[in-house]
Amino acid sequence: MKNYRHIFFDLDRTLWDFEANSLITLQEIFENRKLTSFGIPDFDIFLKFYKTYNIQLWDLYKQGKVEKEYLSVERFDGTLRHFSIKNEELARKIAKDYVQISPTKTKLFPFVNEILTYLKEKYQLHIITNGFNEVQFVKLKNSRLDQFFTKVITSEMIGIQKPNPKIFEYALSEANAASNESIMIGDDQKTDIIGAQNFGMDQVFVDYNFEALICNPSYRIHHLKELEGLL
Numbered sequence: 001m002k003n004y005r006h007i008f009f010d011l012d013r014t015l016w017d018f019e020a021n022s023l024i025t026l027q028e029i030f031e032n033r034k035l036t037s038f039g040i041p042d043f044d045i046f047l048k049f050y051k052t053y054n055i056q057l058w059d060l061y062k063q064g065k066v067e068k069e070y071l072s073v074e075r076f077d078g079t080l081r082h083f084s085i086k087n088e089e090l091a092r093k094i095a096k097d098y099v100q101i102s103p104t105k106t107k108l109f110p111f112v113n114e115i116l117t118y119l120k121e122k123y124q125l126h127i128i129t130n131g132f133n134e135v136q137f138v139k140l141k142n143s144r145l146d147q148f149f150t151k152v153i154t155s156e157m158i159g160i161q162k163p164n165p166k167i168f169e170y171a172l173s174e175a176n177a178a179s180n181e182s183i184m185i186g187d188d189q190k191t192d193i194i195g196a197q198n199f200g201m202d203q204v205f206v207d208y209n210f211e212a213l214i215c216n217p218s219y220r221i222h223h224l225k226e227l228e229g230l231l
């Protein structure tokens with residue numbers, strides 16, 4: 001175990017429960033926009049189609065086949081069309097609702113506050129996140145996570161995303177940290193773990209879903225409380 005001084009956390013799906021917060025948001029929008037009155041039988045049926053279609057669109061986005069702006073509206077427009085609702089204006093409103101409401105939700109993974117309180121006594125804590133400033137800072141503030149972190153680095157700040165080593169280089173230089181005294185903690189093998197590995201810093205893979213390993217992380221945990229035994 002090295003003498004770590006700086007800990008870099010990923011935000012979405014590591015600390016902030018993206019799936020749970022997204023679900024609460026969609027439920028709220030479904031009710032506020034009265035989507036049953038447009039002919040969608042109920043929320044679960046709406047959600048089932050939306051989820052599948054959203055994943056398909058994200059795959060296209062990752063392949064560079066569609067733009068993010070298209071994805072953000074089309075996932076709702078396509079869902080509405082599936083229920084024979086042709087109303088792009090409504091889809092645009094829902095897309096806007098989603099981006100505004102979702103970051104105000106505050107569901108975190110188990111032990112987040114406890115473990116950050118524990119770690120903050122011993123280390124400097126920072127965030128490296130692939131995301132937009134206006135969304136990620138709202139999340140941190142609303143879920144009261146901002147108090148724990150010295151530096152928050154978003155991919156939007158430098159126009160580079162994890163796993164590109166340049167974002168790690170930038171983050172460590174902002175934090176005045178050396179790679180051999182730093183460790184990255186995240187849920188995504190491709191971006192957080194392989195990215196940090198290629199940059200040359202240790203990593204903790206937060207494996208909530210018991211995934212098949214596609215890399216060889218320095219440490220692997222299944223819930224955040226396990227960090228007490230490591231750090």
Ligand SMILES: [Mg+2]
Nearest residue numbers: 010012013014
């Ligand atoms: Mg993540």
